[in-house]
Amino acid sequence: MAAARTVPRWRSGLRATRRWFFHLLGAGLGAPLQLLALGLVAAGVFVGVTLPDLPDVQTLRTVQLQEPLRVYSADGRLMGEFGIERRRPVSIQAIPPLIINAFLATEDSRFFEHRGIDTQGLGRALLSYLATGEKSQGGSTISMQLTRNFFLSPEKTFQRKLAEVLLTLHVEQTLTKEEILELYLNQIFFGHRAYGISAAAAFYYDKTLDQLSLAEAAMLAGIPKAPSVNNPLTNPQRALERRDYILGRMYELNYIDANQYAEARSAPDLAQAHQRGPELEAGYMAEMVRAEIVRFYGEDAINRGYRVTTTLEPELQRAAQDAVRSSLRQYDRRHGYRGPEATLDLTGLNDAELDAYLDTVPRIPELIPALVTGLSSAGAKLYLGRGERVALPRQALSWARTQRNLKRWNGERRRGPESVAVGDLVRLRRNAQGDWMLTPIPAVAGALVALDPRDGALRALVGGYAFNDSKFNRAVDMRRQPGSSFKPFVYAAALDKGWTPVSLLRDQAVRVKSDPNWNPKNADHRELGPIPMRRALALSRNLASINLLQSVGLDEAQAYIRRFGFDTPALPRGLSMVLGTGELSPVKLAEGYAVFANGGYHVTPYFIRRIEDSDGQIIFDAKPARACSDCWFKIGDTAPDPRALIAQGQGLAERVIDPRTAYQMTALLREVIDRGTGTRAKKLSRPDIVGKTGTTNDVRDSWFAGYQAEFVTIAWMGFDDFGKLGRGEEGGKAALGMWLAFMEAALKERPIATLAPPPGLIAIRDNAARGVEIQAKGGFLEMVQEEHRKSMLGPESVQIAGPTAGGGRNTKAPAKPNRPRTAPRVMDDLF
Numbered sequence: 001m002a003a004a005r006t007v008p009r010w011r012s013g014l015r016a017t018r019r020w021f022f023h024l025l026g027a028g029l030g031a032p033l034q035l036l037a038l039g040l041v042a043a044g045v046f047v048g049v050t051l052p053d054l055p056d057v058q059t060l061r062t063v064q065l066q067e068p069l070r071v072y073s074a075d076g077r078l079m080g081e082f083g084i085e086r087r088r089p090v091s092i093q094a095i096p097p098l099i100i101n102a103f104l105a106t107e108d109s110r111f112f113e114h115r116g117i118d119t120q121g122l123g124r125a126l127l128s129y130l131a132t133g134e135k136s137q138g139g140s141t142i143s144m145q146l147t148r149n150f151f152l153s154p155e156k157t158f159q160r161k162l163a164e165v166l167l168t169l170h171v172e173q174t175l176t177k178e179e180i181l182e183l184y185l186n187q188i189f190f191g192h193r194a195y196g197i198s199a200a201a202a203f204y205y206d207k208t209l210d211q212l213s214l215a216e217a218a219m220l221a222g223i224p225k226a227p228s229v230n231n232p233l234t235n236p237q238r239a240l241e242r243r244d245y246i247l248g249r250m251y252e253l254n255y256i257d258a259n260q261y262a263e264a265r266s267a268p269d270l271a272q273a274h275q276r277g278p279e280l281e282a283g284y285m286a287e288m289v290r291a292e293i294v295r296f297y298g299e300d301a302i303n304r305g306y307r308v309t310t311t312l313e314p315e316l317q318r319a320a321q322d323a324v325r326s327s328l329r330q331y332d333r334r335h336g337y338r339g340p341e342a343t344l345d346l347t348g349l350n351d352a353e354l355d356a357y358l359d360t361v362p363r364i365p366e367l368i369p370a371l372v373t374g375l376s377s378a379g380a381k382l383y384l385g386r387g388e389r390v391a392l393p394r395q396a397l398s399w400a401r402t403q404r405n406l407k408r409w410n411g412e413r414r415r416g417p418e419s420v421a422v423g424d425l426v427r428l429r430r431n432a433q434g435d436w437m438l439t440p441i442p443a444v445a446g447a448l449v450a451l452d453p454r455d456g457a458l459r460a461l462v463g464g465y466a467f468n469d470s471k472f473n474r475a476v477d478m479r480r481q482p483g484s485s486f487k488p489f490v491y492a493a494a495l496d497k498g499w500t501p502v503s504l505l506r507d508q509a510v511r512v513k514s515d516p517n518w519n520p521k522n523a524d525h526r527e528l529g530p531i532p533m534r535r536a537l538a539l540s541r542n543l544a545s546i547n548l549l550q551s552v553g554l555d556e557a558q559a560y561i562r563r564f565g566f567d568t569p570a571l572p573r574g575l576s577m578v579l580g581t582g583e584l585s586p587v588k589l590a591e592g593y594a595v596f597a598n599g600g601y602h603v604t605p606y607f608i609r610r611i612e613d614s615d616g617q618i619i620f621d622a623k624p625a626r627a628c629s630d631c632w633f634k635i636g637d638t639a640p641d642p643r644a645l646i647a648q649g650q651g652l653a654e655r656v657i658d659p660r661t662a663y664q665m666t667a668l669l670r671e672v673i674d675r676g677t678g679t680r681a682k683k684l685s686r687p688d689i690v691g692k693t694g695t696t697n698d699v700r701d702s703w704f705a706g707y708q709a710e711f712v713t714i715a716w717m718g719f720d721d722f723g724k725l726g727r728g729e730e731g732g733k734a735a736l737g738m739w740l741a742f743m744e745a746a747l748k749e750r751p752i753a754t755l756a757p758p759p760g761l762i763a764i765r766d767n768a769a770r771g772v773e774i775q776a777k778g779g780f781l782e783m784v785q786e787e788h789r790k791s792m793l794g795p796e797s798v799q800i801a802g803p804t805a806g807g808g809r810n811t812k813a814p815a816k817p818n819r820p821r822t823a824p825r826v827m828d829d830l831f
Contacts, residue, residue, distance in 0.1 A: 060150065060175060065089050065186055066195070067305030067614050069293060071286045073312045074459075074609065077279040080286025083303045088198040089614070092182035096210055099197060101256075102221035103185065105249040108142040111181070116143040116172035117165060144168045146184045190220065191227035191234075192273065204232065206274035214260055215267040218246040232271035240269060280314050281321060281365065283467025284475065285458070288607060305614030311457035311607050319745035320448045320460035325366070327717065327738035328442035328465055335726060337400035338443060340424035344371060351387060358385040364441055364466050367427040372420050380420050382428065390428070390436050400438055441465065445720050447474035448742055449586045451712045453594040455624045455653075456603035458587070459711070460742070472720070479569065479583035480718065483731065484540045484677075485694025485705040486570075486580035488665055489592060491537055491545075493560040494552050494794070495661045500784045501668055502766045503794035504530040507544040512575060520546060520579070523695075530798050534782075537668050538676030540693060542579060549578040551796045563656035564592035565602055580694060586714040589705055593714070596669070597707040598627035599758070600662045601653040625653035632659075633709040634754045659758040660785055666690055666755060667783065669706070677732045678704065684744055688753040691739070693731030698724050702734035709753030711746060715739040757783050764789065 068083030104111055110118055118141045140148070147167045171180065190200035200220050201207050212220070222230050222242035232239040244265055251261040278286070289308050293301050332338075344357060354371060361369040370390070374381035379393040400419035420426060420438070429439035442465055450460035463473035472478070495501075507528040512518055522542050536544035549557055557578075558571045570582035591605050603625065611620035669690035672678045677693040691706020702717045702725055715738040718725060725734060757763075761783045784792060791797075 058174060060171065060179075060183065063150065063183065064304060064614070066303040069290065069302045069304070069306050069308070071289045071308045071310060073280050073282070073310060073314050073317070075314060076309070077314055078276075079278050079280050079282045079310065079312065080290070081278075082286075082290050084193065085195045085303065086193045086199045086203065087186070087195040087305075088202065089186045089196060089305075090198045090209065092178050092185075094209065095182075095185060095197065096212070096217075098214060099209060099212065099217045099221070100181065100185075101250060101253075102214075102217045102246055103142075105253055105255060106221050106225070106246045107145070109249070109253055111142050112177055114141060116141060116168040140164075141168070142184050143171055143180050146180055146187070147171050149187055150183075188224040189227055190223045191231045202276075203274055204271040206276075213264070213267065214256065215243065215247070215264040215269065216271075218250065218264065219243040219269055219271065222246050232269055233273060236269065236271075239271075243269070280312070280317060281467075282312055282317050282461070284463035284473045285310060285312055285317075285461050285607060287467070287471070288461075288473065288476065292608060293611075306619075307612045307614075307616075308608055309610040309612075311452075311459060311609050312461065313459045316450055316460040316746055317462075320450060320462045320742050322745070323715075323738050323741035324446045324448050324462045325465055326741060327715075327734070328444055328446050329439060330737070331444050331717065331725075331729070331734060332440065332442040333399060337419050337438070338440060340372075340420070340426050341369075341440070342425040343421070344423045344425060346371070346373065346423050351383075354383055355385050358383075361425065362468060364427070364469050366429050367439055367441060368429065370426055370428050372422050372424040372426060375420070375422060382426070384428070392428075392436060392438060396436070397438060441469060443719070444717060444725070445470070445474055446715070446717045446738060447478065447586050448716075448738060449475050449590050449714045450742065450746065451587070451590040451594055451605055451714075452710065453597035453603065453627065453707060453712050454710075455626045456591070456594065456605045457609070457624070458605055458607040460746075461587075461607070474716065475586045478585055478716075480585075480701050480716070481582065481696045482580040482584050482589055482703055482705075483694035483696040483701060484542075484545075484580055485589065485692045485703045485731065486582065486584075487537060487540065487545050487578055488596070488669060488692055489561045489564060489566075490549050490552070490557055490578045491533065491668065492596070492657060492661055492665050493557045494533070494548055495664055496560060496658060497552055497556065497795060498788060498791065499533060499548070499552075499794035500782075500788050500792045501532070501534045501664055502782050502784070502792050503533045504798040505533055505536045505541075505544040506547040506798055507531045507536060507541045508547070510543060510546045510550070510575070515574075518576075520576070534668055534671050537692075538671040538674075540672075540677050545578045546575050549575055551794075563602065564595050565604070566592060580696070586716050589703075590712045590714045593705050593707055593712045594627075595657060596662050596665045597709070597712050598662075599632035600655050600657040600659045601627035602656045603627055603653045626651060627653050632755070634756070635709055635751055660761050663755065663757055663761060664783060677730075678706075678736060680732060680736050681706070681740060684740065684747070686747060686752065688755075689743060689747075691736075693736065695730040695732075699726065699729050700724055702729055703731045704735040704739040706739060706743075708743070708747065710750070711743070713739055713742060713746075715742070760786055762786050762789060764792075766792065 065087060066083065066085045067087045067089060068081045068085065070078060071080040071082075073079055108118070110120070144164055148164055151167055152164055175183075186196040186198075188197075189195055190197075190203070192203060194200045194203040197220065198209060200223070201209055201212055201216075204220065205212065205216055207216070219232055219239060219242075222239060222245070223232075225242070229235055230239050230242045247256070247261055247264050250256045251258070256264070289310060290302070293306060293308065297304075297306075341361075346354075349357075358369055358371065363369075368384055370382040370384045372380055373383050373389070377394070379391055379397065381389065381391050383389055397419055426438060427440050428436045431437050445464055446462075447464065448460070448462045449458065451457070452459055461475050463475040463477075464470045494503075507522070507530070509527065510518075510520060520542055523540070527543060528541065531539075531541060531544055533548070535541075536548075554573070554575065554577070561571060566582075566584070566588070570584050570588070571577060572582050574581075587605055591603075594603055595601065606622055606624055608620070609622050610618060613619050669692055670687075672692050673681045673690060678691055681689060681691065686708075689706060689708050691704055694703030694705065695701065700718060700722050704715045706713060715735045717729070717734045717738060762785075763781055763783055766782050
């Protein structure tokens with residue numbers, strides 16, 4: 001018979017305890033313990049299931065707060081800001097204790113005492129829920145709010161709350177209290193796209209954090225609880241009540257004394273929207289930067305806080321903007337008033353309704369929208385909005401006649417004072433004397449680019465009258481025919497092949513067997529016969545230029561012109577290429593002219609000088625290839641060394657044409673201003689500016705391309721729909737007027753630049769009419785390549801019939817050119 005097993009005393013006690021525990025759970029008095037046990041079991045299951053799926057709180061150490069892309073000029077002035085969230089992250093050390101205490105008082109007064117979970121706060125929330133059945137109190141600490149904002153949804157469920165608690169405990173173990181508070185104050189939303197305390201202070205009070213008063217700090221601390229309800233702009237009374245409550249909490253917690261409390265409560269609130277616009281108006285360039293950042297770094301780069309410094313110079317940019325706007329307004333005024341933007345029936349409308357209508361009208365810099373409310377023999381009465389009324393005298397409307405180009409007239413034929421009617425929506429602008437003027441938004445478009453020929457930096461860029469009016473950037477994205485402003489590149493190709501500035505060209509009809517219907521003509525419909533290259537370019541003779549291209553050869557010319565950076569669209573197949581029938585943007589044309597301006601180097605246009613991340617680390621620093629500028633021109637007392645152009649050096653751009661050709665082209669382009677189609681430029685009284693006019697068929701495009709030692713400037717005017725500009729608006733007037741307005745401002749107080757001939761050029765005196773060297777005094781001093789001294793008429797010489805010409809075609813000699821007997825010494829006055 002087996003012996004009976006002995007049960008250990010501890011095990012029998014355990015069984016007894018288990019029986020007692022389950023008996024207690026089953027008893028009526030054990031209901032709370034049942035709930036507790038079930039809750040613990042459920043919590044354990046939830047933790048076991050949820051914990052592996054929770055995000056890693058270590059990512060808070062490397063969190064990238066969304067911050068807008070900011071674009072600056074070369075000297076640090078804000079040009080544009082892109083991004084959904086306005087934010088200016090600051091360190092906890094930069095946040096005054098006054099502001100920290102205001103947030104602690106309203107959000108989490110025991111923040112520095114608990115470990116992320118405030119049991120007292122949770123207890124209050126639980127009691128409130130048991131009493132009301134509603135989750136009216138959250139019991140959230142700052143740590144819990146931070147966790148929810150970064151990792152969880154805002155839904156109010158107990159499952160989400162338990163996940164929040166678990167994550168908060170991990171956050172408190174990972175970060176210090178100061179790090180948690182810094183993240184929180186930089187992340188919270190204050191309404192009106194303002195995120196973070198620094199951005200909120202700037203938006204509502206236009207202040208830095210250290211400038212905020214106690215009352216203002218309390219007001220800001222009350223907004224995040226309900227940004228739309230507690231907002232001082234949208235609900236000032238509710239926001240004021242919230243502010244006073246926070247001040248009371250600060251007083252209860254001994255953060256402030258009685259005097260501070262009383263003074264802050266009695267302080268009026270002065271919050272208003274402070275949306276600082278750009279310090280420099282350059283919308284077209286700012287948008288170019290935004291697009292470039294997205295192209296290289298992706299769409300989300302807009303919110304990474306990049307700071308981009310551009311090549312734009314504020315004074316030059318303002319000069320360019322003024323030049324474009326004034327030139328377009330002047331053109332508009334020359335061609336007559338086009339009628340109102342819209343017409344409104346004013347019957348029965350009060351000022352509030354008129355204000356509401358005017359608020360919908362797009363804002364254009366300097367051009368104020370106004371409604372005509374009355375007419376009399378004295379003039380017109382207009383309403384500008386917000387109770388402001390002005391009067392335009394009769395004489396201020398006298399210019400507003402029916403415009404000359406009737407195809408562009410969009411209203412009834414009107415004259416002078418009758419040009420406006422009651423209900424018309426018009427634009428007004430103040431003149432220099434402060435008087436109001438009727439000034440519509442110009443229908444004609446314009447663009448201007450100023451490029452540094454030494455490295456390709458875009459120093460000024462305007463793509464239209466105003467970025468708010470049209471986002472289309474005509475300086476970069478437009479492709480138009482450059483007209484005769486393209487001729488210099490063909491002339492440069494001819495110089496490279498052996499022609500000289502004194503070579504005679506045939507200014508006579510061209511016949512092309514492959515296209516018998518093509519019958520090009522000069523603008524004046526005349527033929528001058530043999531004409532020196534210098535004079536042909538100055539007068540922009542089409543037939544002479546076509547005959548020159550035909551002699552050089554189309555393929556050879558195109559191969560040479562590609563050196564300037566031009567691609568296929570700019571180089572159409574056919575002799576019409578010399579007339580500028582290809583398509584170019586103003587920036588691309590500036591790139592080509594820069595080769596002439598810097599002595600033969602090809603520089604690539606660029607506009608981003610530096611990119612910094614949100615921590616101030618440089619992630620891109622432009623290092624453009626530069627031309628040998630110090631060896632090409634002289635400015636002030638700085639002497640150049642032309643011999644240095646012969647050698648390539650490290651960091652230099654590629655030299656694509658002979659420096660002697662660049663020098664000769666500069667001389668030829670100066671002739672355009674001295675005695676050619678650009679003589680209006682002589683008003684600047686600067687011998688160091690050169691350039692070329694350009695006009696397309698029917699005067700649909702007006703160009704002027706020119707340069708000086710420091711600027712290659714391209715000006716363009718035309719209609720976006722390719723309409724005609726009208727008679728007299730050729731490149732020598734419309735575009736040149738814009739170019740001069742900019743250059744006059746840009747070159748003010750800048751010293752004259754001079755240019756010495758590079759090695760390999762010699763000075764000869766020539767008979768301007770016959771293209772031959774003469775030994776006697778007089779004649780015209782010309783610089784030609786040494787190797788071409790004996791063949792100045794070029795590879796295919798054109799001669800004039802007569803005993804001194806050595807035979808040749810019996811062609812009528814051109815009119816005697818108007819040239820001086822002598823020229824400046826080796827062009828010391830000329831850049």
